[in-house]
Amino acid sequence: MATFQTLPGFREFYPEDLARRNHVFRLWRQTAVNFGFAEYDAPVLEPLELYKAKSGEEIEAQLFSFTDKGGRDVALRPEMTPTVCRLVGAKANALKRPIKWFSIAEFYRYERMQKGRGRCFNQFNADIFGEPGPEAEIELIALLVQCLCAFGLTEQDFYVRLSDRNLWFYYLEALGLDDARIRAVLGAVDRYEKYGDDAFKGYTEQFGALDPALKEKILAFLQIKSLAALEQTLANLGGKPAERLADWRKVMGGLEAMGLTRFVTVDLGVVRGLAYYTGFVFEAFDRKGELRALAGGGRYDDLVQKLGGPALPAVGFAIGDMTFSLLLEQRGLMPTFVSAPDVYCVIGGEAARRTAFADIQALRASGRRVEYPLKEVAFGKQFKQAADSGARIALIYGDDEVAKGVVKIRDLRDRSEHEVRAGDLFTVVRDFFAAD
Protein backbone atom coordinates (compact mmCIF):
# COMPACT_ATOMS: atom_id res chain seq x y z
CA MET A 1 0.00 0.00 0.00
CA ALA A 2 1.31 3.40 -0.90
CA THR A 3 2.79 5.43 1.91
CA PHE A 4 1.81 8.70 0.33
CA GLN A 5 -1.71 9.30 -0.80
CA THR A 6 -3.36 12.06 -2.75
CA LEU A 7 -4.51 14.99 -0.66
CA PRO A 8 -8.22 14.72 0.12
CA GLY A 9 -10.43 16.08 -2.62
CA PHE A 10 -7.68 16.18 -5.23
CA ARG A 11 -7.75 14.22 -8.42
CA GLU A 12 -5.19 12.30 -10.41
CA PHE A 13 -5.64 11.87 -14.12
CA TYR A 14 -4.46 8.53 -15.45
CA PRO A 15 -4.24 8.46 -19.24
CA GLU A 16 -7.86 7.38 -19.75
CA ASP A 17 -9.10 10.05 -17.34
CA LEU A 18 -7.00 12.69 -19.02
CA ALA A 19 -8.33 11.64 -22.42
CA ARG A 20 -11.85 12.34 -21.18
CA ARG A 21 -10.85 15.65 -19.68
CA ASN A 22 -9.04 16.68 -22.86
CA HIS A 23 -12.13 15.83 -24.86
CA VAL A 24 -14.23 18.14 -22.69
CA PHE A 25 -11.67 20.93 -22.83
CA ARG A 26 -11.22 20.58 -26.58
CA LEU A 27 -14.91 21.06 -27.34
CA TRP A 28 -15.28 23.93 -24.89
CA ARG A 29 -12.27 25.66 -26.38
CA GLN A 30 -13.41 25.12 -29.94
CA THR A 31 -16.89 26.39 -29.14
CA ALA A 32 -15.60 29.55 -27.46
CA VAL A 33 -13.28 30.25 -30.39
CA ASN A 34 -16.20 29.81 -32.80
CA PHE A 35 -18.04 32.47 -30.82
CA GLY A 36 -15.10 34.84 -31.20
CA PHE A 37 -13.81 34.61 -27.64
CA ALA A 38 -10.08 34.91 -26.98
CA GLU A 39 -8.31 32.61 -24.54
CA TYR A 40 -6.25 33.88 -21.61
CA ASP A 41 -4.64 32.42 -18.51
CA ALA A 42 -3.32 33.82 -15.25
CA PRO A 43 -1.57 32.79 -12.02
CA VAL A 44 -2.91 29.96 -9.89
CA LEU A 45 -1.62 31.74 -6.79
CA GLU A 46 -2.97 35.20 -5.97
CA PRO A 47 -2.81 37.69 -3.11
CA LEU A 48 -5.34 36.71 -0.46
CA GLU A 49 -6.61 40.28 -0.49
CA LEU A 50 -7.98 39.86 -4.00
CA TYR A 51 -10.64 37.50 -2.69
CA LYS A 52 -11.27 39.30 0.57
CA ALA A 53 -11.87 42.51 -1.36
CA LYS A 54 -14.48 40.82 -3.46
CA SER A 55 -16.19 38.51 -1.01
CA GLY A 56 -15.29 39.65 2.50
CA GLU A 57 -13.31 38.11 5.36
CA GLU A 58 -15.40 35.01 5.85
CA ILE A 59 -14.28 33.71 2.46
CA GLU A 60 -10.91 32.75 3.95
CA ALA A 61 -12.38 29.64 5.60
CA GLN A 62 -12.96 28.17 2.16
CA LEU A 63 -9.63 29.08 0.59
CA PHE A 64 -6.36 27.23 0.29
CA SER A 65 -4.42 30.11 1.78
CA PHE A 66 -1.06 30.47 3.49
CA THR A 67 1.80 32.89 4.07
CA ASP A 68 4.64 32.58 1.57
CA LYS A 69 8.35 32.87 2.38
CA GLY A 70 8.24 36.59 1.71
CA GLY A 71 5.54 37.04 4.33
CA ARG A 72 2.78 37.59 1.76
CA ASP A 73 -0.69 36.23 2.44
CA VAL A 74 -1.60 34.24 -0.64
CA ALA A 75 -4.34 31.88 -1.80
CA LEU A 76 -4.82 29.35 -4.57
CA ARG A 77 -7.48 30.80 -6.82
CA PRO A 78 -11.02 29.64 -5.97
CA GLU A 79 -12.52 31.31 -9.06
CA MET A 80 -11.48 33.31 -12.08
CA THR A 81 -13.66 36.40 -11.87
CA PRO A 82 -11.46 38.66 -9.67
CA THR A 83 -8.40 37.70 -11.68
CA VAL A 84 -9.94 38.43 -15.05
CA CYS A 85 -11.32 41.69 -13.72
CA ARG A 86 -7.79 42.71 -12.80
CA LEU A 87 -6.40 41.69 -16.20
CA VAL A 88 -9.07 43.55 -18.10
CA GLY A 89 -9.12 46.49 -15.70
CA ALA A 90 -5.37 47.05 -16.10
CA LYS A 91 -5.62 47.45 -19.86
CA ALA A 92 -9.24 48.41 -20.28
CA ASN A 93 -8.53 51.50 -22.37
CA ALA A 94 -6.26 49.66 -24.76
CA LEU A 95 -8.49 46.66 -25.43
CA LYS A 96 -10.63 46.55 -28.51
CA ARG A 97 -14.37 46.29 -27.70
CA PRO A 98 -16.26 44.17 -27.16
CA ILE A 99 -13.86 42.33 -24.89
CA LYS A 100 -14.81 38.65 -25.18
CA TRP A 101 -12.50 36.39 -23.23
CA PHE A 102 -12.49 32.80 -22.01
CA SER A 103 -10.28 30.46 -20.04
CA ILE A 104 -10.09 26.84 -18.98
CA ALA A 105 -8.34 26.55 -15.66
CA GLU A 106 -8.01 24.70 -12.38
CA PHE A 107 -9.41 26.06 -9.13
CA TYR A 108 -9.10 25.17 -5.46
CA ARG A 109 -11.56 25.44 -2.61
CA TYR A 110 -11.10 24.12 0.88
CA GLU A 111 -14.45 22.39 1.16
CA ARG A 112 -15.95 19.08 2.12
CA MET A 113 -16.10 16.70 -0.83
CA GLN A 114 -19.39 15.70 -2.33
CA LYS A 115 -20.76 14.30 -5.53
CA GLY A 116 -19.77 16.74 -8.24
CA ARG A 117 -17.65 18.79 -5.88
CA GLY A 118 -14.01 18.40 -4.93
CA ARG A 119 -11.24 20.55 -3.57
CA CYS A 120 -9.80 21.03 -6.99
CA PHE A 121 -11.77 21.26 -10.18
CA ASN A 122 -11.68 22.84 -13.60
CA GLN A 123 -13.89 25.55 -14.94
CA PHE A 124 -14.58 27.00 -18.31
CA ASN A 125 -15.02 30.76 -17.79
CA ALA A 126 -16.36 33.18 -20.38
CA ASP A 127 -16.88 36.89 -19.91
CA ILE A 128 -17.80 39.96 -21.91
CA PHE A 129 -16.56 43.35 -20.69
CA GLY A 130 -17.59 46.84 -21.71
CA GLU A 131 -21.05 45.97 -22.93
CA PRO A 132 -23.80 47.41 -20.71
CA GLY A 133 -26.74 46.23 -22.81
CA PRO A 134 -28.49 42.85 -22.87
CA GLU A 135 -26.73 41.95 -26.14
CA ALA A 136 -23.91 40.59 -23.98
CA GLU A 137 -26.35 38.32 -22.15
CA ILE A 138 -27.65 36.94 -25.44
CA GLU A 139 -24.14 36.17 -26.62
CA LEU A 140 -23.14 34.46 -23.37
CA ILE A 141 -26.28 32.40 -22.95
CA ALA A 142 -25.91 31.26 -26.55
CA LEU A 143 -22.31 30.28 -25.82
CA LEU A 144 -23.32 28.45 -22.67
CA VAL A 145 -25.99 26.46 -24.51
CA GLN A 146 -23.60 25.58 -27.32
CA CYS A 147 -20.89 24.53 -24.86
CA LEU A 148 -23.29 21.84 -23.65
CA CYS A 149 -24.86 20.98 -27.00
CA ALA A 150 -21.42 20.44 -28.52
CA PHE A 151 -21.32 17.16 -26.61
CA GLY A 152 -24.66 15.92 -27.87
CA LEU A 153 -26.73 17.16 -24.95
CA THR A 154 -30.17 18.44 -25.90
CA GLU A 155 -33.04 20.38 -24.35
CA GLN A 156 -34.13 17.03 -22.94
CA ASP A 157 -30.96 16.95 -20.86
CA PHE A 158 -30.51 20.47 -19.52
CA TYR A 159 -32.02 23.93 -19.34
CA VAL A 160 -30.97 27.42 -18.41
CA ARG A 161 -32.95 29.35 -15.83
CA LEU A 162 -32.87 33.09 -16.40
CA SER A 163 -33.59 35.62 -13.71
CA ASP A 164 -32.90 39.25 -12.93
CA ARG A 165 -31.68 40.81 -9.72
CA ASN A 166 -32.42 44.32 -11.01
CA LEU A 167 -36.02 43.45 -11.56
CA TRP A 168 -36.27 42.05 -8.07
CA PHE A 169 -34.89 45.30 -6.66
CA TYR A 170 -37.25 47.43 -8.73
CA TYR A 171 -40.23 45.27 -7.87
CA LEU A 172 -39.52 45.17 -4.13
CA GLU A 173 -38.84 48.91 -4.13
CA ALA A 174 -42.17 49.44 -5.76
CA LEU A 175 -43.68 47.37 -2.97
CA GLY A 176 -42.15 49.83 -0.51
CA LEU A 177 -39.22 47.84 0.90
CA ASP A 178 -35.91 49.46 1.83
CA ASP A 179 -32.51 48.17 0.76
CA ALA A 180 -31.85 46.01 3.85
CA ARG A 181 -35.26 44.38 3.61
CA ILE A 182 -34.82 43.79 -0.09
CA ARG A 183 -31.58 41.89 0.55
CA ALA A 184 -33.24 39.81 3.23
CA VAL A 185 -36.12 38.98 0.91
CA LEU A 186 -33.70 37.98 -1.86
CA GLY A 187 -31.99 35.68 0.60
CA ALA A 188 -35.35 34.06 1.26
CA VAL A 189 -36.11 33.82 -2.47
CA ASP A 190 -32.80 32.04 -3.01
CA ARG A 191 -33.72 29.42 -0.43
CA TYR A 192 -37.43 29.20 -1.13
CA GLU A 193 -37.18 26.29 -3.56
CA LYS A 194 -35.40 24.20 -0.96
CA TYR A 195 -37.00 25.24 2.31
CA GLY A 196 -40.41 26.55 1.32
CA ASP A 197 -41.91 28.89 3.89
CA ASP A 198 -39.00 28.38 6.32
CA ALA A 199 -36.88 30.37 3.92
CA PHE A 200 -38.41 33.53 5.33
CA LYS A 201 -37.28 32.72 8.87
CA GLY A 202 -34.20 34.89 8.55
CA TYR A 203 -36.26 37.84 7.40
CA THR A 204 -38.77 37.41 10.21
CA GLU A 205 -36.03 37.33 12.84
CA GLN A 206 -34.52 40.50 11.45
CA PHE A 207 -37.52 42.60 10.58
CA GLY A 208 -40.54 40.83 12.02
CA ALA A 209 -43.19 38.95 10.10
CA LEU A 210 -43.71 39.93 6.50
CA ASP A 211 -47.11 41.44 5.74
CA PRO A 212 -49.21 38.58 4.29
CA ALA A 213 -50.36 40.55 1.29
CA LEU A 214 -46.77 41.54 0.56
CA LYS A 215 -45.55 38.00 0.97
CA GLU A 216 -48.18 36.74 -1.41
CA LYS A 217 -46.93 39.18 -4.05
CA ILE A 218 -43.35 38.09 -3.49
CA LEU A 219 -44.26 34.42 -3.78
CA ALA A 220 -46.24 35.07 -6.93
CA PHE A 221 -43.25 36.94 -8.38
CA LEU A 222 -40.73 34.21 -7.66
CA GLN A 223 -42.95 31.66 -9.30
CA ILE A 224 -43.07 33.53 -12.59
CA LYS A 225 -42.00 31.18 -15.37
CA SER A 226 -42.57 33.14 -18.56
CA LEU A 227 -42.02 36.52 -20.12
CA ALA A 228 -45.78 36.92 -20.60
CA ALA A 229 -46.46 36.39 -16.92
CA LEU A 230 -43.70 38.84 -16.11
CA GLU A 231 -45.18 41.48 -18.38
CA GLN A 232 -48.60 40.96 -16.89
CA THR A 233 -47.35 41.33 -13.33
CA LEU A 234 -45.40 44.49 -14.11
CA ALA A 235 -47.96 46.04 -16.45
CA ASN A 236 -49.32 48.48 -13.91
CA LEU A 237 -46.11 49.43 -12.19
CA GLY A 238 -44.60 51.68 -14.87
CA GLY A 239 -41.23 53.38 -14.28
CA LYS A 240 -38.12 51.30 -13.83
CA PRO A 241 -39.77 47.87 -13.91
CA ALA A 242 -41.42 48.73 -17.21
CA GLU A 243 -38.12 49.97 -18.64
CA ARG A 244 -36.44 46.82 -17.54
CA LEU A 245 -38.99 44.78 -19.43
CA ALA A 246 -37.54 46.17 -22.64
CA ASP A 247 -34.23 44.49 -21.80
CA TRP A 248 -36.04 41.24 -21.12
CA ARG A 249 -37.81 41.39 -24.47
CA LYS A 250 -34.46 42.00 -26.14
CA VAL A 251 -32.81 39.02 -24.47
CA MET A 252 -35.68 36.63 -25.06
CA GLY A 253 -36.16 37.95 -28.59
CA GLY A 254 -32.50 37.43 -29.41
CA LEU A 255 -32.50 33.92 -28.01
CA GLU A 256 -35.67 33.12 -29.90
CA ALA A 257 -34.11 34.28 -33.17
CA MET A 258 -31.21 31.94 -32.45
CA GLY A 259 -33.63 29.10 -31.87
CA LEU A 260 -32.55 28.72 -28.28
CA THR A 261 -35.71 29.40 -26.30
CA ARG A 262 -36.28 25.68 -25.86
CA PHE A 263 -33.23 25.70 -23.62
CA VAL A 264 -34.13 28.79 -21.61
CA THR A 265 -36.74 29.18 -18.89
CA VAL A 266 -37.69 32.46 -17.31
CA ASP A 267 -37.45 31.75 -13.61
CA LEU A 268 -37.44 34.54 -11.05
CA GLY A 269 -36.75 31.95 -8.35
CA VAL A 270 -33.04 32.15 -9.15
CA VAL A 271 -31.08 34.99 -7.52
CA ARG A 272 -27.63 33.41 -7.12
CA GLY A 273 -26.67 34.16 -3.58
CA LEU A 274 -26.05 37.75 -2.62
CA ALA A 275 -22.63 38.13 -4.15
CA TYR A 276 -21.66 40.64 -6.79
CA TYR A 277 -24.35 40.17 -9.39
CA THR A 278 -26.13 43.31 -10.53
CA GLY A 279 -28.55 42.33 -13.29
CA PHE A 280 -29.48 39.25 -15.26
CA VAL A 281 -28.40 36.01 -13.60
CA PHE A 282 -28.66 32.50 -15.01
CA GLU A 283 -27.92 28.93 -14.07
CA ALA A 284 -27.89 25.68 -16.05
CA PHE A 285 -29.26 22.46 -14.55
CA ASP A 286 -29.85 18.92 -15.69
CA ARG A 287 -33.52 18.40 -16.50
CA LYS A 288 -33.87 15.48 -14.13
CA GLY A 289 -32.74 17.66 -11.26
CA GLU A 290 -30.37 14.99 -9.96
CA LEU A 291 -27.15 16.95 -10.05
CA ARG A 292 -25.87 20.23 -8.74
CA ALA A 293 -25.79 23.23 -11.02
CA LEU A 294 -23.90 22.67 -14.28
CA ALA A 295 -23.07 26.30 -14.82
CA GLY A 296 -23.86 29.71 -13.43
CA GLY A 297 -23.32 33.32 -14.28
CA GLY A 298 -24.68 36.80 -14.57
CA ARG A 299 -23.92 40.47 -14.81
CA TYR A 300 -21.48 42.15 -12.43
CA ASP A 301 -21.21 45.76 -13.49
CA ASP A 302 -19.49 47.07 -10.35
CA LEU A 303 -16.77 44.52 -9.78
CA VAL A 304 -14.00 45.77 -12.07
CA GLN A 305 -14.15 49.16 -10.41
CA LYS A 306 -14.43 47.66 -6.94
CA LEU A 307 -11.18 45.80 -7.61
CA GLY A 308 -9.38 48.98 -8.58
CA GLY A 309 -10.06 49.20 -12.29
CA PRO A 310 -12.17 51.67 -14.27
CA ALA A 311 -15.96 51.46 -14.26
CA LEU A 312 -16.56 48.65 -16.71
CA PRO A 313 -19.75 46.64 -17.11
CA ALA A 314 -19.33 42.89 -17.33
CA VAL A 315 -21.23 39.63 -17.76
CA GLY A 316 -19.81 36.17 -17.37
CA PHE A 317 -20.45 32.56 -16.56
CA ALA A 318 -18.56 29.42 -15.62
CA ILE A 319 -19.08 25.71 -16.27
CA GLY A 320 -17.52 23.29 -13.80
CA ASP A 321 -16.03 20.07 -15.13
CA MET A 322 -17.11 17.68 -12.38
CA THR A 323 -20.88 17.89 -12.57
CA PHE A 324 -20.68 18.28 -16.31
CA SER A 325 -18.65 15.08 -16.73
CA LEU A 326 -21.09 13.23 -14.50
CA LEU A 327 -23.95 14.32 -16.73
CA LEU A 328 -22.12 13.25 -19.90
CA GLU A 329 -21.44 9.85 -18.38
CA GLN A 330 -25.03 9.44 -17.21
CA ARG A 331 -26.28 10.19 -20.71
CA GLY A 332 -23.72 7.92 -22.36
CA LEU A 333 -22.16 10.90 -24.11
CA MET A 334 -18.64 10.44 -22.80
CA PRO A 335 -16.77 8.60 -25.55
CA THR A 336 -14.33 5.85 -24.73
CA PHE A 337 -11.02 6.85 -26.15
CA VAL A 338 -8.88 4.29 -27.87
CA SER A 339 -5.31 5.30 -28.32
CA ALA A 340 -4.22 3.44 -31.42
CA PRO A 341 -1.17 3.91 -33.64
CA ASP A 342 -1.49 4.00 -37.42
CA VAL A 343 1.29 1.52 -37.96
CA TYR A 344 2.75 -1.32 -35.91
CA CYS A 345 6.12 -2.72 -36.89
CA VAL A 346 6.84 -6.43 -36.56
CA ILE A 347 10.57 -6.88 -36.42
CA GLY A 348 12.83 -9.92 -36.78
CA GLY A 349 16.44 -9.96 -35.57
CA GLU A 350 18.96 -7.25 -34.84
CA ALA A 351 19.76 -6.50 -38.48
CA ALA A 352 16.09 -6.18 -39.33
CA ARG A 353 15.66 -3.88 -36.36
CA ARG A 354 18.26 -1.49 -37.75
CA THR A 355 16.43 -1.34 -41.05
CA ALA A 356 13.09 -0.87 -39.33
CA PHE A 357 14.40 1.92 -37.11
CA ALA A 358 15.30 4.06 -40.10
CA ASP A 359 11.77 3.74 -41.48
CA ILE A 360 10.12 4.19 -38.09
CA GLN A 361 11.95 7.43 -37.50
CA ALA A 362 11.13 8.74 -40.98
CA LEU A 363 7.45 7.76 -40.77
CA ARG A 364 7.08 9.38 -37.37
CA ALA A 365 8.78 12.54 -38.56
CA SER A 366 6.28 12.67 -41.40
CA GLY A 367 3.42 12.72 -38.88
CA ARG A 368 2.51 9.04 -38.89
CA ARG A 369 1.86 7.39 -35.56
CA VAL A 370 4.12 4.37 -35.34
CA GLU A 371 4.66 1.73 -32.64
CA TYR A 372 7.06 -1.19 -32.36
CA PRO A 373 8.11 -3.62 -29.63
CA LEU A 374 10.95 -2.14 -27.61
CA LYS A 375 12.44 -5.54 -26.98
CA GLU A 376 12.94 -8.47 -29.30
CA VAL A 377 9.95 -10.80 -28.97
CA ALA A 378 8.58 -13.81 -30.82
CA PHE A 379 6.78 -13.10 -34.10
CA GLY A 380 3.56 -14.66 -32.93
CA LYS A 381 3.46 -12.33 -29.97
CA GLN A 382 4.27 -9.34 -32.13
CA PHE A 383 1.29 -10.03 -34.37
CA LYS A 384 -0.88 -10.28 -31.35
CA GLN A 385 0.45 -7.00 -30.03
CA ALA A 386 -0.06 -5.43 -33.43
CA ALA A 387 -3.71 -6.46 -33.33
CA ASP A 388 -4.08 -5.36 -29.69
CA SER A 389 -2.60 -1.98 -30.44
CA GLY A 390 -5.48 -1.16 -32.76
CA ALA A 391 -3.09 -0.19 -35.56
CA ARG A 392 -4.49 -0.10 -39.09
CA ILE A 393 -1.53 -1.81 -40.72
CA ALA A 394 1.51 -3.82 -39.70
CA LEU A 395 4.89 -3.42 -41.37
CA ILE A 396 6.80 -6.68 -41.28
CA TYR A 397 10.58 -6.54 -41.13
CA GLY A 398 11.54 -10.21 -41.11
CA ASP A 399 15.02 -11.37 -42.01
CA ASP A 400 13.65 -12.64 -45.36
CA GLU A 401 12.11 -9.29 -46.27
CA VAL A 402 15.15 -7.30 -45.27
CA ALA A 403 17.39 -9.64 -47.31
CA LYS A 404 15.13 -9.09 -50.34
CA GLY A 405 15.03 -5.35 -49.85
CA VAL A 406 11.25 -5.29 -49.32
CA VAL A 407 8.81 -4.60 -46.51
CA LYS A 408 5.65 -6.65 -46.09
CA ILE A 409 2.52 -4.61 -45.39
CA ARG A 410 -0.31 -6.37 -43.63
CA ASP A 411 -3.77 -4.81 -43.47
CA LEU A 412 -4.79 -5.69 -39.95
CA ARG A 413 -8.47 -5.41 -40.76
CA ASP A 414 -8.84 -7.77 -43.71
CA ARG A 415 -5.57 -9.58 -43.00
CA SER A 416 -4.33 -9.19 -46.57
CA GLU A 417 -0.60 -8.84 -47.17
CA HIS A 418 1.66 -7.66 -49.90
CA GLU A 419 5.30 -6.77 -50.30
CA VAL A 420 6.60 -3.40 -51.40
CA ARG A 421 10.11 -2.38 -52.30
CA ALA A 422 11.80 -0.59 -49.41
CA GLY A 423 12.15 2.55 -51.49
CA ASP A 424 8.40 2.69 -52.16
CA LEU A 425 7.32 2.20 -48.56
CA PHE A 426 6.79 5.87 -47.83
CA THR A 427 4.51 6.47 -50.81
CA VAL A 428 2.56 3.28 -50.26
CA VAL A 429 1.89 4.04 -46.62
CA ARG A 430 0.89 7.59 -47.44
CA ASP A 431 -1.51 6.43 -50.15
CA PHE A 432 -2.96 3.79 -47.89
CA PHE A 433 -3.96 6.32 -45.27
CA ALA A 434 -5.07 8.84 -47.85
CA ALA A 435 -7.50 6.26 -49.23
CA ASP A 436 -8.53 4.91 -45.83
Add this chain to the structure above:
RNA sequence: GCGGCCAUAGCUCAGUCGGUUAGAGCACCAGAUUGUGGAUCUGGGGGUCGCGGGUUCGAAUCCCGUUGGCCGCCCCA
Protein backbone atom coordinates in the same frame (compact mmCIF):
# COMPACT_ATOMS: atom_id res chain seq x y z
C1' G B 1 -17.43 22.38 10.91
C1' C B 2 -21.75 18.33 11.92
C1' G B 3 -24.20 13.43 11.03
C1' G B 4 -24.95 8.32 8.65
C1' C B 5 -22.61 4.27 5.94
C1' C B 6 -18.03 2.02 4.32
C1' A B 7 -12.48 0.29 3.97
C1' U B 8 -9.51 -7.41 2.15
C1' A B 9 -4.51 -7.72 -4.57
C1' G B 10 -4.38 -2.52 -9.82
C1' C B 11 -10.26 -3.48 -10.33
C1' U B 12 -14.89 -6.32 -8.65
C1' C B 13 -15.57 -9.16 -4.53
C1' A B 14 -15.55 -14.02 -1.16
C1' G B 15 -13.62 -15.14 3.59
C1' U B 16 -18.46 -19.72 8.17
C1' C B 17 -18.94 -19.16 15.42
C1' G B 18 -12.69 -15.54 16.57
C1' G B 19 -8.94 -20.91 14.80
C1' U B 20 -3.53 -23.85 10.28
C1' U B 21 0.40 -20.48 5.41
C1' A B 22 -5.95 -14.92 3.49
C1' G B 23 -8.83 -16.71 -1.62
C1' A B 24 -11.48 -16.20 -6.66
C1' G B 25 -12.55 -13.69 -11.23
C1' C B 26 -10.73 -9.76 -14.24
C1' A B 27 -6.22 -7.13 -15.42
C1' C B 28 -0.77 -7.41 -15.80
C1' C B 29 3.89 -10.34 -16.87
C1' A B 30 6.21 -14.89 -18.70
C1' G B 31 6.24 -19.73 -21.13
C1' A B 32 3.94 -23.22 -24.58
C1' U B 33 5.13 -20.14 -29.55
C1' U B 34 12.06 -16.59 -34.19
C1' G B 35 7.03 -16.00 -39.35
C1' U B 36 1.04 -14.47 -38.66
C1' G B 37 -4.23 -12.33 -34.40
C1' G B 38 -8.34 -10.34 -29.45
C1' A B 39 -8.33 -17.97 -28.23
C1' U B 40 -6.45 -21.85 -25.01
C1' C B 41 -3.34 -24.09 -21.43
C1' U B 42 0.60 -23.61 -17.73
C1' G B 43 3.14 -20.66 -14.52
C1' G B 44 4.45 -15.84 -12.13
C1' G B 45 4.49 -11.15 -9.71
C1' G B 46 1.51 -8.70 -6.69
C1' G B 47 -1.49 -8.13 0.52
C1' U B 48 1.47 -4.62 7.06
C1' C B 49 -6.72 -7.37 5.47
C1' G B 50 -6.41 1.49 5.46
C1' C B 51 -3.39 2.86 9.98
C1' G B 52 -2.68 2.66 15.51
C1' G B 53 -4.02 0.63 20.02
C1' G B 54 -7.04 -2.86 23.04
C1' U B 55 -9.56 -7.77 24.32
C1' U B 56 -7.90 -12.96 23.54
C1' C B 57 -3.93 -18.80 23.87
C1' G B 58 -5.21 -16.93 18.92
C1' A B 59 -8.10 -11.04 15.34
C1' A B 60 -9.39 -9.68 8.29
C1' U B 61 -13.39 -11.10 11.96
C1' C B 62 -14.87 -8.21 18.48
C1' C B 63 -13.93 -3.02 20.98
C1' C B 64 -11.76 2.05 20.91
C1' G B 65 -9.22 5.73 18.29
C1' U B 66 -7.48 7.64 13.71
C1' U B 67 -6.97 8.39 8.36
C1' G B 68 -9.34 8.07 3.80
C1' G B 69 -13.83 7.35 0.76
C1' C B 70 -19.25 7.63 -0.35
C1' C B 71 -23.90 10.12 1.00
C1' G B 72 -26.45 14.09 3.44
C1' C B 73 -26.32 19.04 6.41
C1' C B 74 -23.69 24.00 6.42
C1' C B 75 -21.57 26.39 2.28
C1' C B 76 -21.38 26.68 -2.88
C1' A B 77 -17.92 32.96 -5.21
